[in-house]
Amino acid sequence: MSEFKQLVFSGVQPTGNLHLGNYLGALQKFVALQDTYECIYCVVDLHSLTATLVHDDLADQTRGIAAAYLASGLDPKKNIIFNQARVPQHAELAWIFNCVARIGWMNRMTQFKDKAGKDRENASLGLLAYPSLMASDILLYRATHVPVGEDQKQHLELTRDIAQKFNNDFSKRISALGYGVEMEVGEERVSGFFPLTEPLIEGPATRVMSLRDGTKKMSKSDPSDLSRINLSDDADAISRKIRKAKTDPNPLPGDVEGLAGRPEAENLVGIYAALAGVPRDQVISEYGGRQFSDFKPALADLAVEKLAPINAEMRRISADPAYVDGVLRDGGERAGARAEATMKQVHEIIGLLAD
Template identity: 85%
Template sequence: MSEFKQLVFSGVQPTGNLHLGNYLGALQKFVALQDVHECIYCVVDLHSLTATLVHEDLATQTRGIAAAYLASGLDPKKSIIFNQSRVPQHAELAWIFNCVARIGWMNRMTQFKDKAGKDRENASLGLLAYPSLMAADILLYRATHVPVGDDQKQHLELTRDIAQKFNNDFSAKIAELGIGVDMQVGDEKVSGFFPMAEPLIDGPATRVMSLRDGTKKMSKSDPSDLSRINLSDDADTIAKKIRKAKTDPLPLPDNADELKDRPEAQNLVGIYAALSGQTSADILKEFGGRQFSDFKPVLADLAVTKLGPINGEMRRISADPAYVDSVLRDGGERAGAKAEETMKMVHEIVGLLNN
């Protein structure tokens, strides 16, 4: 039997402005991956409905994420770039996975608990089933690798659980059709239709924290705009936010281990390291023993140098929505062809009559 062809899939919701954390934790890695893997990058507009059902302008927000993809360096000739709702097979496979997944699995998802809060009975069914749609996003293309942040790792583990249960439940039919693929699951070599997708989590700043509270993740939903650096921020705004970033009164340490109990210092050093391509230890060799009043202006200059061109390119691309739409339309056609191939086989496996 053959093995799965390596393919990377990931997506970003069109809710709010993308920020520095999205760039360092996701977009920067997306760009690097497209040179060594086949990559599919999606604007997951269906997922955004679980956060806010009624959007002021979902189409504009979707184009904005696509523009950020392109401005960051994603090449629509190297990667498939599209918005999720253009390919209806995402929702179709998600329904099948809703029947594979168990309610107990969904109830254990940390993100569901956090977003639903105490009034779980009032949460939408879509919010509960969010991980099932995420599994469909990945497995529709039989992706083998997913660049994810720590907060999405649990969802990817559930994707693997869904894939394994589907493979087990339909093992006889998969064998009969001769469409199983060899894969390694733990110490065992097995065959199945869907792969066990692996997370890609690396780099010095996969989790960028708030500029106002180093114990909280930088977030699009934080009510304070000073908590994050948006990719749409101009140079003056970036410098202002870094200047106002929360710090402690001590100078920067000489040793990276001494940052562990200083979350704001650790965050700023981590941001500098990620933007410069260095390690935290490298940064502290230069700035150890110095005050934040020395460090922040240098960090601000670096952030402006790195993000300024992206900001300008985003503005240029966003001013031409017809071009953005053409990229998404072309990507949707290419993604749709792959999705149709997968779903044709899923129909055969499950026994759905569609000939």
């Protein structure tokens, strides 16, 4: 019996400008992964409807995320790059997974609780079922790995739960049709149609915090533009925001342990380490004991060096929307062929007459 081919899937919502946290936590890793794995990268435009139903510029925002993918170094020939709405099987499989998943599973999702707040009865059904669509995004291509941050681990665990329940519920039909693929579950080897997707979490700064409050994650929804470095920021804006970043009055500590209880210092050191591609203790060995008035200019220069070329390339690519649309169209066709093959087998497993 065959094993699942290693495949990476990930996606970014087209809601607002991408920022430094998106680059260090996602895009930079995407680029590194394309040399090791077969990768599918999606602009998850259907997911964006859970945040804002009515968009004035959803098409342009979708192109903007695709331009950021390309400007960061993703090769559209080596990877499949597309937007979710081009492949209707995402929504079809999500409905099937809505019937597989349990309401209790969805109610436990931390992000739903955070986003719905106290007025949960007024939250959209889409917001509640968001993780089911996320599971369909991943499992439609039978992806074995997903690069995720800490805040997405729970959703990936739910994806695994959905895959395992589907595999268990339809185990006899999967076996009879010969569609089972071997995988390791703990110390056992079992067979199933969908893989139990594994997270890829690595790097010195998987979670980048706000420049105005080191206890909060850097976010494109933060009302203060000074809280984040946007990938669309020019060199002057990048330098200004780092100069204005909140710090405490003490110099940088002499060792990494000294960053404990100093969230802003820890955040800036982590950003430097991630941009430079070095461990945090190497940054501390160079700048430990020095004031932020010495460290911030060095961080600003490094950030401009790394981000300014991406900014310039994003502007160049975005000026040619026909090219971006062509990349998304080609990627959609390639993704659609895979999705159609998966759903043909899902229809047979479930017993749906869909030919």
